[in-house]
Amino acid sequence: MCEGGRVLEARSVSRRFGDREALRSVSLRVQEGEIVALLGPNGSGKTTLLRVLATLLEPTTGQVFLDDLDAFEDPVGTKAKLGMMGHRSFAYGHLTLLENLVYYGRMYSLGREEALTRGVDLLERVGLGHRSNDQARILSQGMMQRLSLARALMHDPSVLLLDEPFSNLDSTGCQIIGEILRERKERGNSILLVSHNLTRISALADRAEVLVGGVIGRSVPVDLVRSRLKEEYGCALEESGPR
Amino acid sequence: MRSGGEWAEMRTLTLARKDLIVEFRSKQLASLMLLFSLVVILAFRFALEPMLGAESGSLPNLAAAVIWISYSFTAMMGMYASFQNERENDALDGLRLCPVEGGTVFLGKSLANLMVVFVVDVATLVLFIIFFNYDLGGHVVEMLLLTLLGSSTLVLIGTLVSGIAATAEASEIVLPVLFIPLVVFSVIIPAVNATRSILSNDVSGAFNQVAFIAGAAILFTALGYLTYDYLLEG
Numbered sequence: 001m002c003e004g005g006r007v008l009e010a011r012s013v014s015r016r017f018g019d020r021e022a023l024r025s026v027s028l029r030v031q032e033g034e035i036v037a038l039l040g041p042n043g044s045g046k047t048t049l050l051r052v053l054a055t056l057l058e059p060t061t062g063q064v065f066l067d068d069l070d071a072f073e074d075p076v077g078t079k080a081k082l083g084m085m086g087h088r089s090f091a092y093g094h095l096t097l098l099e100n101l102v103y104y105g106r107m108y109s110l111g112r113e114e115a116l117t118r119g120v121d122l123l124e125r126v127g128l129g130h131r132s133n134d135q136a137r138i139l140s141q142g143m144m145q146r147l148s149l150a151r152a153l154m155h156d157p158s159v160l161l162l163d164e165p166f167s168n169l170d171s172t173g174c175q176i177i178g179e180i181l182r183e184r185k186e187r188g189n190s191i192l193l194v195s196h197n198l199t200r201i202s203a204l205a206d207r208a209e210v211l212v213g214g215v216i217g218r219s220v221p222v223d224l225v226r227s228r229l230k231e232e233y234g235c236a237l238e239e240s241g242p243r
Numbered sequence: 244m245r246s247g248g249e250w251a252e253m254r255t256l257t258l259a260r261k262d263l264i265v266e267f268r269s270k271q272l273a274s275l276m277l278l279f280s281l282v283v284i285l286a287f288r289f290a291l292e293p294m295l296g297a298e299s300g301s302l303p304n305l306a307a308a309v310i311w312i313s314y315s316f317t318a319m320m321g322m323y324a325s326f327q328n329e330r331e332n333d334a335l336d337g338l339r340l341c342p343v344e345g346g347t348v349f350l351g352k353s354l355a356n357l358m359v360v361f362v363v364d365v366a367t368l369v370l371f372i373i374f375f376n377y378d379l380g381g382h383v384v385e386m387l388l389l390t391l392l393g394s395s396t397l398v399l400i401g402t403l404v405s406g407i408a409a410t411a412e413a414s415e416i417v418l419p420v421l422f423i424p425l426v427v428f429s430v431i432i433p434a435v436n437a438t439r440s441i442l443s444n445d446v447s448g449a450f451n452q453v454a455f456i457a458g459a460a461i462l463f464t465a466l467g468y469l470t471y472d473y474l475l476e477g
Binding site for chain 1 (some may be wrong): 250253255257258261265268269301328331332333334337338339340341342346369388476
Protein backbone atom coordinates (compact mmCIF):
# COMPACT_ATOMS: atom_id res chain seq x y z
CA MET A 1 0.00 0.00 0.00
CA CYS A 2 1.26 3.52 -0.77
CA GLU A 3 2.28 5.53 2.25
CA GLY A 4 0.58 8.89 2.93
CA GLY A 5 0.57 11.31 0.01
CA ARG A 6 2.09 8.90 -2.49
CA VAL A 7 -0.15 8.29 -5.43
CA LEU A 8 1.85 6.13 -7.83
CA GLU A 9 4.60 3.87 -6.65
CA ALA A 10 6.73 1.20 -8.29
CA ARG A 11 8.55 -1.07 -5.86
CA SER A 12 11.57 -3.04 -7.02
CA VAL A 13 10.06 -3.61 -10.43
CA SER A 14 12.03 -5.84 -12.78
CA ARG A 15 11.02 -6.97 -16.22
CA ARG A 16 12.75 -9.52 -18.40
CA PHE A 17 12.25 -10.22 -22.11
CA GLY A 18 13.89 -13.60 -22.57
CA ASP A 19 17.52 -13.17 -21.53
CA ARG A 20 17.38 -9.41 -21.60
CA GLU A 21 16.55 -7.56 -18.41
CA ALA A 22 14.79 -4.37 -19.47
CA LEU A 23 14.14 -3.12 -15.94
CA ARG A 24 16.23 -3.96 -12.88
CA SER A 25 14.66 -3.42 -9.49
CA VAL A 26 13.22 -0.02 -10.37
CA SER A 27 11.57 1.93 -7.57
CA LEU A 28 9.79 5.18 -8.27
CA ARG A 29 7.23 7.42 -6.59
CA VAL A 30 5.10 10.15 -8.08
CA GLN A 31 3.21 12.13 -5.49
CA GLU A 32 -0.05 14.02 -5.69
CA GLY A 33 0.26 17.22 -7.71
CA GLU A 34 3.75 16.33 -8.94
CA ILE A 35 5.14 16.19 -12.45
CA VAL A 36 8.09 13.83 -12.76
CA ALA A 37 10.11 13.52 -15.95
CA LEU A 38 11.54 10.13 -16.81
CA LEU A 39 14.73 10.59 -18.79
CA GLY A 40 17.24 8.29 -20.37
CA PRO A 41 18.79 7.31 -23.67
CA ASN A 42 16.97 5.19 -26.25
CA GLY A 43 16.51 1.59 -25.13
CA SER A 44 17.00 2.41 -21.47
CA GLY A 45 13.60 0.95 -20.48
CA LYS A 46 11.47 4.11 -20.19
CA THR A 47 8.58 2.85 -22.32
CA THR A 48 8.73 -0.58 -20.64
CA LEU A 49 8.45 1.09 -17.24
CA LEU A 50 5.51 3.20 -18.40
CA ARG A 51 3.75 0.10 -19.74
CA VAL A 52 4.30 -1.72 -16.46
CA LEU A 53 2.92 1.24 -14.50
CA ALA A 54 -0.10 1.33 -16.85
CA THR A 55 -0.73 -2.41 -16.19
CA LEU A 56 -0.17 -3.18 -19.88
CA LEU A 57 2.85 -5.31 -19.00
CA GLU A 58 3.18 -7.46 -15.91
CA PRO A 59 6.51 -7.10 -14.08
CA THR A 60 8.68 -10.19 -13.70
CA THR A 61 9.13 -9.21 -10.06
CA GLY A 62 8.06 -6.22 -7.98
CA GLN A 63 4.82 -4.38 -7.37
CA VAL A 64 3.00 -1.29 -8.55
CA PHE A 65 0.63 0.64 -6.33
CA LEU A 66 -1.84 3.36 -7.21
CA ASP A 67 -3.18 4.98 -4.04
CA ASP A 68 -4.12 1.97 -1.95
CA LEU A 69 -4.55 -0.42 -4.88
CA ASP A 70 -2.07 -3.07 -5.92
CA ALA A 71 -2.21 -2.52 -9.68
CA PHE A 72 -1.91 -6.19 -10.61
CA GLU A 73 -4.24 -7.43 -7.87
CA ASP A 74 -6.96 -4.98 -8.92
CA PRO A 75 -6.20 -4.00 -12.52
CA VAL A 76 -9.75 -2.83 -13.26
CA GLY A 77 -9.81 -0.45 -10.27
CA THR A 78 -6.32 0.80 -11.13
CA LYS A 79 -7.09 1.39 -14.81
CA ALA A 80 -10.09 3.56 -13.88
CA LYS A 81 -7.68 6.03 -12.24
CA LEU A 82 -5.01 5.99 -14.96
CA GLY A 83 -4.76 7.91 -18.21
CA MET A 84 -2.03 7.11 -20.70
CA MET A 85 -0.63 8.58 -23.89
CA GLY A 86 1.51 6.05 -25.76
CA HIS A 87 3.69 6.32 -28.85
CA ARG A 88 0.55 5.79 -30.95
CA SER A 89 -2.83 7.48 -30.50
CA PHE A 90 -5.00 4.37 -29.76
CA ALA A 91 -7.58 6.04 -32.04
CA TYR A 92 -9.80 4.25 -34.55
CA GLY A 93 -9.19 5.80 -37.93
CA HIS A 94 -12.72 5.29 -39.24
CA LEU A 95 -14.38 6.92 -36.22
CA THR A 96 -14.64 10.68 -35.98
CA LEU A 97 -12.66 12.47 -33.30
CA LEU A 98 -15.77 12.90 -31.17
CA GLU A 99 -16.86 9.29 -31.69
CA ASN A 100 -13.43 8.12 -30.56
CA LEU A 101 -13.69 10.11 -27.36
CA VAL A 102 -17.29 9.10 -26.67
CA TYR A 103 -16.37 5.44 -27.27
CA TYR A 104 -13.50 5.58 -24.78
CA GLY A 105 -15.62 7.58 -22.34
CA ARG A 106 -18.34 4.91 -22.48
CA MET A 107 -15.74 2.18 -21.93
CA TYR A 108 -14.78 4.09 -18.77
CA SER A 109 -18.44 3.96 -17.65
CA LEU A 110 -19.44 7.52 -18.52
CA GLY A 111 -23.09 8.01 -19.48
CA ARG A 112 -23.75 8.93 -23.11
CA GLU A 113 -24.56 12.60 -22.42
CA GLU A 114 -21.63 13.02 -20.06
CA ALA A 115 -19.24 11.40 -22.55
CA LEU A 116 -20.55 13.64 -25.32
CA THR A 117 -20.23 16.84 -23.26
CA ARG A 118 -16.78 15.93 -22.02
CA GLY A 119 -15.65 14.92 -25.52
CA VAL A 120 -16.77 18.24 -27.01
CA ASP A 121 -15.08 20.20 -24.19
CA LEU A 122 -11.80 18.28 -24.48
CA LEU A 123 -11.65 18.64 -28.25
CA GLU A 124 -12.07 22.40 -27.82
CA ARG A 125 -9.39 22.37 -25.12
CA VAL A 126 -6.81 20.63 -27.33
CA GLY A 127 -7.67 22.91 -30.25
CA LEU A 128 -9.50 20.30 -32.33
CA GLY A 129 -13.07 21.47 -31.79
CA HIS A 130 -13.40 22.45 -35.46
CA ARG A 131 -12.35 18.93 -36.54
CA SER A 132 -14.63 16.96 -34.19
CA ASN A 133 -16.65 15.39 -37.03
CA ASP A 134 -13.63 14.45 -39.15
CA GLN A 135 -12.48 10.86 -39.19
CA ALA A 136 -9.28 10.34 -37.21
CA ARG A 137 -7.43 8.72 -40.13
CA ILE A 138 -7.11 12.05 -41.94
CA LEU A 139 -5.44 13.85 -39.02
CA SER A 140 -1.79 14.83 -39.03
CA GLN A 141 0.57 13.23 -36.51
CA GLY A 142 0.52 16.34 -34.35
CA MET A 143 -3.26 16.43 -34.27
CA MET A 144 -3.34 12.71 -33.44
CA GLN A 145 -1.09 13.53 -30.50
CA ARG A 146 -3.57 16.13 -29.26
CA LEU A 147 -6.46 13.71 -29.75
CA SER A 148 -4.49 11.15 -27.77
CA LEU A 149 -4.21 13.53 -24.81
CA ALA A 150 -7.94 14.28 -24.99
CA ARG A 151 -8.63 10.53 -24.95
CA ALA A 152 -6.36 10.03 -21.94
CA LEU A 153 -8.28 12.75 -20.05
CA MET A 154 -11.81 11.56 -20.91
CA HIS A 155 -12.38 9.79 -17.59
CA ASP A 156 -10.66 12.50 -15.53
CA PRO A 157 -7.85 10.24 -14.25
CA SER A 158 -5.83 11.10 -11.15
CA VAL A 159 -2.60 9.79 -12.67
CA LEU A 160 -1.25 10.51 -16.16
CA LEU A 161 1.46 8.50 -17.87
CA LEU A 162 2.73 10.25 -20.98
CA ASP A 163 5.22 8.79 -23.45
CA GLU A 164 6.80 11.53 -25.55
CA PRO A 165 3.79 13.88 -25.37
CA PHE A 166 5.56 16.65 -27.31
CA SER A 167 6.76 14.59 -30.26
CA ASN A 168 5.35 15.60 -33.66
CA LEU A 169 3.85 18.77 -32.20
CA ASP A 170 4.27 22.31 -33.49
CA SER A 171 4.84 25.13 -31.03
CA THR A 172 1.08 25.76 -30.62
CA GLY A 173 0.50 22.09 -29.87
CA CYS A 174 3.35 22.02 -27.36
CA GLN A 175 1.97 25.12 -25.69
CA ILE A 176 -1.55 23.66 -25.46
CA ILE A 177 -0.33 20.39 -23.98
CA GLY A 178 1.99 22.21 -21.58
CA GLU A 179 -0.90 24.36 -20.34
CA ILE A 180 -3.16 21.35 -19.86
CA LEU A 181 -0.49 19.50 -17.89
CA ARG A 182 0.04 22.51 -15.63
CA GLU A 183 -3.73 22.71 -15.02
CA ARG A 184 -3.86 19.01 -14.18
CA LYS A 185 -0.94 19.42 -11.76
CA GLU A 186 -2.75 22.28 -10.00
CA ARG A 187 -5.78 20.01 -9.64
CA GLY A 188 -3.62 17.48 -7.85
CA ASN A 189 -3.02 15.03 -10.66
CA SER A 190 0.22 13.05 -10.63
CA ILE A 191 2.04 13.05 -13.95
CA LEU A 192 4.93 10.92 -15.13
CA LEU A 193 6.24 11.91 -18.53
CA VAL A 194 8.90 10.56 -20.81
CA SER A 195 10.39 13.16 -23.10
CA HIS A 196 13.62 14.11 -24.81
CA ASN A 197 12.58 17.73 -24.99
CA LEU A 198 14.67 19.25 -22.20
CA THR A 199 13.28 22.72 -22.65
CA ARG A 200 9.74 21.49 -22.09
CA ILE A 201 10.79 19.30 -19.18
CA SER A 202 12.64 22.16 -17.51
CA ALA A 203 9.52 24.30 -17.76
CA LEU A 204 7.08 21.64 -16.51
CA ALA A 205 8.62 18.99 -14.30
CA ASP A 206 9.27 19.21 -10.56
CA ARG A 207 12.06 16.67 -10.76
CA ALA A 208 13.54 14.14 -13.11
CA GLU A 209 14.37 10.48 -12.69
CA VAL A 210 17.06 9.09 -14.93
CA LEU A 211 16.80 5.55 -16.24
CA VAL A 212 19.93 4.02 -17.77
CA GLY A 213 20.24 0.35 -18.68
CA GLY A 214 17.03 -0.48 -16.83
CA VAL A 215 18.23 1.07 -13.57
CA ILE A 216 16.98 4.28 -12.00
CA GLY A 217 19.70 6.58 -10.72
CA ARG A 218 19.04 9.27 -8.20
CA SER A 219 16.55 12.08 -8.68
CA VAL A 220 17.90 15.09 -10.49
CA PRO A 221 16.56 18.64 -10.12
CA VAL A 222 15.26 19.63 -13.52
CA ASP A 223 17.47 22.68 -13.87
CA LEU A 224 20.53 20.46 -13.53
CA VAL A 225 19.32 17.69 -15.80
CA ARG A 226 21.39 18.62 -18.82
CA SER A 227 24.76 18.89 -17.09
CA ARG A 228 24.20 15.94 -14.72
CA LEU A 229 23.21 13.60 -17.50
CA LYS A 230 26.41 14.34 -19.38
CA GLU A 231 28.60 14.16 -16.29
CA GLU A 232 27.18 11.07 -14.62
CA TYR A 233 25.82 8.95 -17.42
CA GLY A 234 27.65 10.19 -20.46
CA CYS A 235 24.39 10.59 -22.35
CA ALA A 236 23.09 13.82 -23.76
CA LEU A 237 19.41 14.12 -24.52
CA GLU A 238 18.37 15.81 -27.68
CA GLU A 239 17.06 19.32 -27.63
CA SER A 240 14.31 18.14 -29.94
CA GLY A 241 10.99 19.67 -30.81
CA PRO A 242 9.78 23.23 -30.80
CA ARG A 243 10.89 25.41 -27.92
CA MET B 244 -27.27 4.03 -10.50
CA ARG B 245 -26.30 1.18 -12.81
CA SER B 246 -25.24 -2.20 -11.47
CA GLY B 247 -21.99 -3.92 -12.48
CA GLY B 248 -23.93 -6.16 -14.85
CA GLU B 249 -25.59 -3.18 -16.54
CA TRP B 250 -22.20 -1.46 -17.03
CA ALA B 251 -20.79 -4.66 -18.53
CA GLU B 252 -23.78 -4.90 -20.86
CA MET B 253 -23.40 -1.23 -21.82
CA ARG B 254 -19.69 -1.73 -22.57
CA THR B 255 -20.41 -4.89 -24.57
CA LEU B 256 -22.88 -2.98 -26.75
CA THR B 257 -20.53 0.04 -27.00
CA LEU B 258 -17.71 -2.19 -28.24
CA ALA B 259 -19.95 -4.04 -30.70
CA ARG B 260 -21.36 -0.75 -31.98
CA LYS B 261 -17.86 0.65 -32.48
CA ASP B 262 -16.76 -2.45 -34.43
CA LEU B 263 -19.86 -2.27 -36.63
CA ILE B 264 -19.42 1.46 -37.34
CA VAL B 265 -15.76 0.88 -38.27
CA GLU B 266 -16.79 -2.04 -40.48
CA PHE B 267 -19.67 -0.13 -42.08
CA ARG B 268 -17.36 2.77 -42.95
CA SER B 269 -14.33 0.78 -44.05
CA LYS B 270 -16.43 -1.90 -45.83
CA GLN B 271 -13.35 -4.11 -45.70
CA LEU B 272 -14.57 -7.19 -43.92
CA ALA B 273 -18.06 -7.82 -45.32
CA SER B 274 -17.12 -7.10 -48.93
CA LEU B 275 -14.05 -9.36 -48.78
CA MET B 276 -16.04 -12.12 -47.11
CA LEU B 277 -18.79 -11.88 -49.72
CA LEU B 278 -16.25 -12.04 -52.53
CA PHE B 279 -14.52 -14.99 -50.86
CA SER B 280 -17.81 -16.81 -50.37
CA LEU B 281 -18.65 -16.31 -54.07
CA VAL B 282 -15.27 -17.76 -55.05
CA VAL B 283 -15.71 -20.79 -52.76
CA ILE B 284 -19.23 -21.51 -54.05
CA LEU B 285 -18.05 -21.20 -57.65
CA ALA B 286 -15.07 -23.45 -56.95
CA PHE B 287 -17.37 -26.13 -55.54
CA ARG B 288 -19.80 -25.65 -58.44
CA PHE B 289 -17.14 -26.36 -61.06
CA ALA B 290 -15.39 -29.10 -59.05
CA LEU B 291 -18.66 -30.99 -58.44
CA GLU B 292 -20.08 -30.48 -61.93
CA PRO B 293 -19.74 -34.18 -62.98
CA MET B 294 -21.45 -35.45 -59.81
CA LEU B 295 -24.32 -32.98 -59.97
CA GLY B 296 -25.47 -34.27 -63.34
CA ALA B 297 -24.92 -37.97 -62.70
CA GLU B 298 -26.74 -38.68 -59.48
CA SER B 299 -29.28 -36.17 -58.22
CA GLY B 300 -29.91 -38.29 -55.10
CA SER B 301 -26.53 -37.29 -53.67
CA LEU B 302 -27.30 -33.58 -53.92
CA PRO B 303 -28.58 -33.10 -50.32
CA ASN B 304 -25.34 -34.63 -49.02
CA LEU B 305 -23.20 -32.47 -51.28
CA ALA B 306 -25.29 -29.39 -50.55
CA ALA B 307 -24.86 -29.77 -46.81
CA ALA B 308 -21.08 -30.13 -47.09
CA VAL B 309 -20.70 -27.26 -49.57
CA ILE B 310 -22.81 -24.89 -47.46
CA TRP B 311 -21.01 -25.54 -44.16
CA ILE B 312 -17.50 -25.60 -45.57
CA SER B 313 -18.27 -22.29 -47.31
CA TYR B 314 -19.67 -20.82 -44.07
CA SER B 315 -16.63 -21.98 -42.09
CA PHE B 316 -13.97 -20.68 -44.46
CA THR B 317 -15.79 -17.39 -44.90
CA ALA B 318 -16.09 -16.99 -41.11
CA MET B 319 -12.39 -17.76 -40.71
CA MET B 320 -11.59 -15.02 -43.15
CA GLY B 321 -13.76 -12.64 -41.13
CA MET B 322 -11.90 -13.58 -37.98
CA TYR B 323 -8.60 -12.51 -39.54
CA ALA B 324 -9.98 -9.01 -39.66
CA SER B 325 -11.67 -9.15 -36.26
CA PHE B 326 -8.71 -7.57 -34.48
CA GLN B 327 -7.47 -5.59 -37.49
CA ASN B 328 -9.02 -2.32 -36.33
CA GLU B 329 -7.50 -2.87 -32.87
CA ARG B 330 -4.02 -3.05 -34.41
CA GLU B 331 -4.45 0.34 -36.09
CA ASN B 332 -2.73 3.00 -33.96
CA ASP B 333 -2.23 0.36 -31.23
CA ALA B 334 -5.91 0.65 -30.31
CA LEU B 335 -5.65 -2.76 -28.64
CA ASP B 336 -3.53 -1.06 -25.97
CA GLY B 337 -6.25 1.58 -25.64
CA LEU B 338 -8.79 -1.17 -25.13
CA ARG B 339 -6.55 -2.97 -22.62
CA LEU B 340 -6.19 0.29 -20.68
CA CYS B 341 -9.95 0.52 -20.20
CA PRO B 342 -11.29 -0.85 -16.90
CA VAL B 343 -13.12 -3.60 -18.72
CA GLU B 344 -13.17 -7.33 -18.02
CA GLY B 345 -11.86 -9.51 -20.85
CA GLY B 346 -15.20 -11.35 -20.91
CA THR B 347 -16.95 -8.11 -21.88
CA VAL B 348 -14.52 -7.62 -24.77
CA PHE B 349 -15.15 -11.21 -25.89
CA LEU B 350 -18.93 -10.75 -25.90
CA GLY B 351 -18.75 -7.36 -27.65
CA LYS B 352 -16.43 -8.66 -30.38
CA SER B 353 -18.54 -11.83 -30.80
CA LEU B 354 -21.73 -9.81 -31.16
CA ALA B 355 -20.26 -7.54 -33.86
CA ASN B 356 -18.68 -10.51 -35.66
CA LEU B 357 -21.97 -12.42 -35.59
CA MET B 358 -23.89 -9.57 -37.23
CA VAL B 359 -21.42 -9.47 -40.13
CA VAL B 360 -20.94 -13.25 -40.44
CA PHE B 361 -24.68 -14.03 -40.33
CA VAL B 362 -25.44 -11.53 -43.10
CA VAL B 363 -22.63 -12.97 -45.23
CA ASP B 364 -23.78 -16.55 -44.50
CA VAL B 365 -27.33 -15.76 -45.63
CA ALA B 366 -25.85 -14.27 -48.82
CA THR B 367 -23.74 -17.44 -49.20
CA LEU B 368 -26.89 -19.56 -48.93
CA VAL B 369 -28.52 -17.47 -51.64
CA LEU B 370 -25.42 -17.83 -53.84
CA PHE B 371 -25.52 -21.57 -53.29
CA ILE B 372 -29.19 -21.76 -54.31
CA ILE B 373 -28.47 -19.74 -57.45
CA PHE B 374 -25.31 -21.48 -58.63
CA PHE B 375 -26.39 -25.01 -57.73
CA ASN B 376 -29.95 -24.36 -58.92
CA TYR B 377 -31.05 -25.91 -55.63
CA ASP B 378 -34.55 -25.82 -54.14
CA LEU B 379 -34.64 -25.79 -50.33
CA GLY B 380 -38.05 -27.37 -50.62
CA GLY B 381 -39.94 -25.32 -48.08
CA HIS B 382 -37.20 -25.60 -45.44
CA VAL B 383 -36.04 -21.99 -45.68
CA VAL B 384 -36.93 -21.13 -42.07
CA GLU B 385 -35.26 -24.25 -40.66
CA MET B 386 -32.13 -23.57 -42.73
CA LEU B 387 -32.01 -19.93 -41.59
CA LEU B 388 -32.35 -20.96 -37.93
CA LEU B 389 -29.64 -23.60 -38.34
CA THR B 390 -27.46 -21.01 -40.11
CA LEU B 391 -27.96 -18.61 -37.19
CA LEU B 392 -26.98 -21.26 -34.64
CA GLY B 393 -24.03 -22.51 -36.69
CA SER B 394 -22.82 -18.96 -37.46
CA SER B 395 -23.00 -18.11 -33.75
CA THR B 396 -20.86 -21.10 -32.84
CA LEU B 397 -18.40 -20.39 -35.65
CA VAL B 398 -18.13 -16.80 -34.45
CA LEU B 399 -17.68 -17.75 -30.79
CA ILE B 400 -14.88 -20.17 -31.70
CA GLY B 401 -13.40 -17.65 -34.15
CA THR B 402 -13.47 -14.78 -31.66
CA LEU B 403 -11.79 -16.95 -29.04
CA VAL B 404 -9.10 -18.07 -31.48
CA SER B 405 -8.58 -14.59 -32.94
CA GLY B 406 -8.03 -13.35 -29.36
CA ILE B 407 -5.22 -15.89 -29.08
CA ALA B 408 -3.89 -14.88 -32.50
CA ALA B 409 -4.17 -11.12 -31.77
CA THR B 410 -1.13 -11.09 -29.54
CA ALA B 411 0.70 -14.05 -31.12
CA GLU B 412 3.77 -13.53 -33.30
CA ALA B 413 2.54 -15.54 -36.32
CA SER B 414 -1.17 -14.73 -36.06
CA GLU B 415 -1.83 -15.66 -39.71
CA ILE B 416 -0.78 -19.24 -38.97
CA VAL B 417 -2.18 -19.54 -35.45
CA LEU B 418 -5.73 -18.73 -36.52
CA PRO B 419 -6.35 -21.48 -39.12
CA VAL B 420 -4.32 -24.07 -37.21
CA LEU B 421 -6.59 -23.67 -34.18
CA PHE B 422 -9.84 -22.67 -35.87
CA ILE B 423 -10.23 -25.42 -38.47
CA PRO B 424 -9.89 -28.48 -36.18
CA LEU B 425 -12.22 -26.89 -33.62
CA VAL B 426 -14.96 -26.07 -36.13
CA VAL B 427 -14.73 -29.40 -37.92
CA PHE B 428 -15.79 -31.27 -34.79
CA SER B 429 -17.95 -28.62 -33.12
CA VAL B 430 -19.82 -27.23 -36.13
CA ILE B 431 -19.13 -28.72 -39.55
CA ILE B 432 -19.82 -32.42 -38.84
CA PRO B 433 -23.01 -31.92 -36.75
CA ALA B 434 -24.27 -29.09 -38.99
CA VAL B 435 -23.74 -31.11 -42.16
CA ASN B 436 -25.71 -33.98 -40.61
CA ALA B 437 -28.45 -31.62 -39.44
CA THR B 438 -28.66 -29.94 -42.86
CA ARG B 439 -28.84 -33.33 -44.59
CA SER B 440 -31.73 -34.33 -42.31
CA ILE B 441 -33.57 -31.07 -42.97
CA LEU B 442 -33.09 -31.24 -46.73
CA SER B 443 -34.27 -34.88 -46.68
CA ASN B 444 -37.51 -33.79 -44.96
CA ASP B 445 -36.46 -35.39 -41.65
CA VAL B 446 -36.45 -32.28 -39.47
CA SER B 447 -36.79 -34.21 -36.20
CA GLY B 448 -33.63 -36.16 -37.12
CA ALA B 449 -31.68 -32.90 -36.84
CA PHE B 450 -32.47 -32.30 -33.15
CA ASN B 451 -29.49 -34.17 -31.67
CA GLN B 452 -27.08 -32.41 -34.00
CA VAL B 453 -28.63 -29.03 -33.23
CA ALA B 454 -28.34 -29.74 -29.50
CA PHE B 455 -24.66 -30.64 -30.00
CA ILE B 456 -23.96 -27.34 -31.81
CA ALA B 457 -25.84 -25.40 -29.11
CA GLY B 458 -23.77 -27.18 -26.44
CA ALA B 459 -20.57 -26.22 -28.27
CA ALA B 460 -21.79 -22.60 -28.40
CA ILE B 461 -22.32 -22.58 -24.63
CA LEU B 462 -18.93 -24.20 -24.02
CA PHE B 463 -17.02 -21.72 -26.19
CA THR B 464 -18.93 -18.76 -24.74
CA ALA B 465 -17.82 -19.84 -21.27
CA LEU B 466 -14.24 -20.47 -22.44
CA GLY B 467 -13.99 -17.10 -24.17
CA TYR B 468 -15.60 -15.23 -21.28
CA LEU B 469 -13.28 -16.76 -18.72
CA THR B 470 -10.00 -16.66 -20.67
CA TYR B 471 -10.09 -13.40 -22.65
CA ASP B 472 -8.37 -11.42 -19.88
CA TYR B 473 -5.34 -13.70 -20.17
CA LEU B 474 -5.45 -13.83 -23.95
CA LEU B 475 -5.40 -10.06 -24.35
CA GLU B 476 -2.46 -9.76 -21.98
CA GLY B 477 -0.45 -11.62 -24.60
